[in-house]
Amino acid sequence: MMPAVHALKSKITIAVVMIIAVVRVATAKPPDAGKPIKPELARQAYREITSRERSMRRDAAVKFPGDLWSQDDDLHERESEAVRAFATGHEVPISDVVRAIDDGMHEHWPTAGTPQATVPPCRPRLSY
Amino acid sequence: MIRWRTPIARVRSIASSTWARLAAFTTFAVVSKWFWLSSASSLVDYRDAQYNSLFEDAARISVLKFHELPLWNPFYCGGVYALGTPSARFSSPTLLLSIIFGTVRASPLVAVLLCVLGLEGTYRYARSHGAGTLGAMLAAPVFALCGFFARSGSFEWINFFGFELLPWAALGLRRAFKGEVRGAVIAGGAVGWMTCFGGTYAAPYTLLVGTWELLGAVFRLRKERSRLGKAIMLGAVAALLGAGIAAVRLWPITETLAASPRVLGAIDAVGPITIAKMLFGSGIPFRGDFLVGVLVLPLAVLAALERRGVWLLGTACFFLWLASGYAAQPSGYALLRTIPPYTMLRSPERFLVPFALVYAVLAARGFGRLEAIVRRRRWKPWLVLAALVLACVDDGVLADNDWGWQRGRSLMEAPSHAEPREFANARGDRWLAAYYPGVNRGSLSCFDDYQVPQSPSLRGDLAHEEFLADKTAGTVERRTWSPGSITVHADLTKPARLIVNQNWHPGWHASVGTVASDDERLAVDLPAGSQDVVLRFLPRSGVGGLIVSLLSLVACIALWRMTRLKPIIQLAIAGAPFIGVAIALLFVHEPARAAHRLTLPNGDPIVQADPQPGTTHIGAELEDGISLDAARAVVQRAPDGPMLDFELDWRLSRPAPPGLGIFVHFEPDKGDTVNVDHVALATVAPFEAFPTGMTLRDVLPGIAVESGKTYKIYVGVWRARRGGQRLKVTTPGTVTVDENRLLVATVHVP
Numbered sequence: 050m051m052p053a054v055h056a057l058k059s060k061i062t063i064a065v066v067m068i069i070a071v072v073r074v075a076t077a078k079p080p081d082a083g084k085p086i087k088p089e090l091a092r093q094a095y096r097e098i099t100s101r102e103r104s105m106r107r108d109a110a111v112k113f114p115g116d117l118w119s120q121d122d123d124l125h126e127r128e129s130e131a132v133r134a135f136a137t138g139h140e141v142p143i144s145d146v147v148r149a150i151d152d153g154m155h156e157h158w159p160t161a162g163t164p165q166a167t168v169p170p171c172r173p174r175l176s177y
Numbered sequence: 178m179i180r181w182r183t184p185i186a187r188v189r190s191i192a193s194s195t196w197a198r199l200a201a202f203t204t205f206a207v208v209s210k211w212f213w214l215s216s217a218s219s220l221v222d223y224r225d226a227q228y229n230s231l232f233e234d235a236a237r238i239s240v241l242k243f244h245e246l247p248l249w250n251p252f253y254c255g256g257v258y259a260l261g262t263p264s265a266r267f268s269s270p271t272l273l274l275s276i277i278f279g280t281v282r283a284s285p286l287v288a289v290l291l292c293v294l295g296l297e298g299t300y301r302y303a304r305s306h307g308a309g310t311l312g313a314m315l316a317a318p319v320f321a322l323c324g325f326f327a328r329s330g331s332f333e334w335i336n337f338f339g340f341e342l343l344p345w346a347a348l349g350l351r352r353a354f355k356g357e358v359r360g361a362v363i364a365g366g367a368v369g370w371m372t373c374f375g376g377t378y379a380a381p382y383t384l385l386v387g388t389w390e391l392l393g394a395v396f397r398l399r400k401e402r403s404r405l406g407k408a409i410m411l412g413a414v415a416a417l418l419g420a421g422i423a424a425v426r427l428w429p430i431t432e433t434l435a436a437s438p439r440v441l442g443a444i445d446a447v448g449p450i451t452i453a454k455m456l457f458g459s460g461i462p463f464r465g466d467f468l469v470g471v472l473v474l475p476l477a478v479l480a481a482l483e484r485r486g487v488w489l490l491g492t493a494c495f496f497l498w499l500a501s502g503y504a505a506q507p508s509g510y511a512l513l514r515t516i517p518p519y520t521m522l523r524s525p526e527r528f529l530v531p532f533a534l535v536y537a538v539l540a541a542r543g544f545g546r547l548e549a550i551v552r553r554r555r556w557k558p559w560l561v562l563a564a565l566v567l568a569c570v571d572d573g574v575l576a577d578n579d580w581g582w583q584r585g586r587s588l589m590e591a592p593s594h595a596e597p598r599e600f601a602n603a604r605g606d607r608w609l610a611a612y613y614p615g616v617n618r619g620s621l622s623c624f625d626d627y628q629v630p631q632s633p634s635l636r637g638d639l640a641h642e643e644f645l646a647d648k649t650a651g652t653v654e655r656r657t658w659s660p661g662s663i664t665v666h667a668d669l670t671k672p673a674r675l676i677v678n679q680n681w682h683p684g685w686h687a688s689v690g691t692v693a694s695d696d697e698r699l700a701v702d703l704p705a706g707s708q709d710v711v712l713r714f715l716p717r718s719g720v721g722g723l724i725v726s727l728l729s730l731v732a733c734i735a736l737w738r739m740t741r742l743k744p745i746i747q748l749a750i751a752g753a754p755f756i757g758v759a760i761a762l763l764f765v766h767e768p769a770r771a772a773h774r775l776t777l778p779n780g781d782p783i784v785q786a787d788p789q790p791g792t793t794h795i796g797a798e799l800e801d802g803i804s805l806d807a808a809r810a811v812v813q814r815a816p817d818g819p820m821l822d823f824e825l826d827w828r829l830s831r832p833a834p835p836g837l838g839i840f841v842h843f844e845p846d847k848g849d850t851v852n853v854d855h856v857a858l859a860t861v862a863p864f865e866a867f868p869t870g871m872t873l874r875d876v877l878p879g880i881a882v883e884s885g886k887t888y889k890i891y892v893g894v895w896r897a898r899r900g901g902q903r904l905k906v907t908t909p910g911t912v913t914v915d916e917n918r919l920l921v922a923t924v925h926v927p
Contacts, residue, residue: 059199062203066200125605143609169633
């Protein structure tokens, strides 16, 4: 009888602890992502970020000479920083800025840069 | 005396009761992951978190939104074979948590679940090695909460939590070698699960732990031939069940990596001081990438000193030896890296994970030995209580280390799922890849550890993702789309090629016409007429693997229930699911993959009869039948500054051994040396892929150089994936040699 009672208590403990974990996960507050981006700001995001592409590519070419994938990947790292800085600076969600860059490329929005629409196939470096 | 014994007896009673112990383990797991649980709505700000979340999210979307199996992932690299993606974890029961809570929120719950499994597995494994209940429970966190898991969680390397199943695999094998078929089922189940959970490291490492268990069994049963025969038979049952359950991933991954290998060149060496810091930390608070805690070290040493602990000590030393990588001489790791699949693994320090398991078992046994000594010699029982307190403090140190990693994470907003719109490929950004499925876009920009089969012609700016190669042939319009199925309506006045802006894979089938690879893009050659074309992704390895996996699960149930069958019948039951391979080969037809195209980006063949005109003759010879016939270095004026187009023309007099790499050092007269080291000639394929007796053009265009500098360009070959030694230059030809480097050109940039 006693072991059965102990087992029941233990099972209840497990259930309670798991419920606490699940509730904690479900109620965890996301960081404030900001307000949805407006069309004009989306165009501005595209313009600002893609206009830097040429200099970013040159810097990437110096950093990873002869390695096309690494150069392109380095450009995207710089671009991601620009996207996040724009999202933070204008208090808009990152997803919206990501979408703005894509919309700009698909709809050929005006920009001072010449964004390339292709990427070299993924060829990771020997060590990273 | 009674006062000392009371707390010990209480903890022992918890350890002895399965449910009480599980309650303690669950509580400990939740407490140790608390900060992670509390920030479950945020994404870890780390690059690997992007693609690990994307893989899981892509599977979630396939199941939840399109009600189909996640076979094809269209959101990454222009489309990849989801089951063939080595580190994807979705083919595991934990996908259910991702479906219910969302990918990002589910991560800490998956970690808690696997942590509890790891704690209980370590407890049972320690018990199977003769540890007492109390020692086993106290030592379980030494493995299941070791620093490796804390660190993996903070980088969102969730698939590394598959290592928590390692003690179950080892325990299962141990029981199988003792003649229990249920042990084989446990081992097979654990290996199958960890492989389906993206266990690129966990599964191969488990194979090594299993080898130690096998050697131990052979040693123990060397004089009992019939028991040894049965043990080996059950070991084979475990192997078949493990491979069978994992088949849904093993077959596709093997196929993928055979076509697109993972090429690693790092020569990792980990010194003993570094290993000690990783395991024990180097200050207070204790922090370590593989922290196991120093406080239980006396207990582990106590166990290692007894005769029965020699085997465990040997195992621990073996994994320490491997973990030191190339620092050890001779290097076991270097030897291991010549054997598939270990050729594709890096970071030898990860062998400290199986070491942590053995260390936990030793600590558990040491506790029991201390108790026995105290009892036998009638020492003060507070010694045992002191050991218990120390072990508890060690467990607390591990939890604190976990908290430290969790609190140290940088977090960012989780991707949101925007309003539905038509899928299209975007140029994308792998550094923000997790955000693309939410906006129904694929990211062409991508990274994975292997050379992803990806078409260079994919575009991120197309008006339509499906189009005709010859626009005058008619019109096409998308009717339906899901990750694994696309319906297009075509009105054609003449036969034409339909191109889909995604990667080709032999698993794509069309209801009309013939599927083709158009510069590695998915394409269909269609007849004239008005028709709906349905493209479906149904890969043979995925279908066959799934059948084998499901049948293997049935075999597991059968073997678990029928424990008294003859070993040969048990073996037959474990092997029967592989009929799925034959079924898939018979009924799912796939074209053979075309041989790798050995061409330069401009379409010229890499393999040519002679060096190109305009190159400078060199005629140098190196070891292993490799010679450098000629080279060319031409400075080009680009709008953004000078660029160097560089070419090396190699020749093989006999087939090249695997694992070679080419190093190129640009040494300027002032400033830092620029290295252009590579394994694949012209970034296409390594030496061993090329024929002998021909010129092999290794073209490296667009190397950024600086005006006003003079560069000396040194070239050579080294064993990039085999220890790092340079190949000796046997004949210098027309150039000078410096430390087995050939000075092929001196270029002044105006």
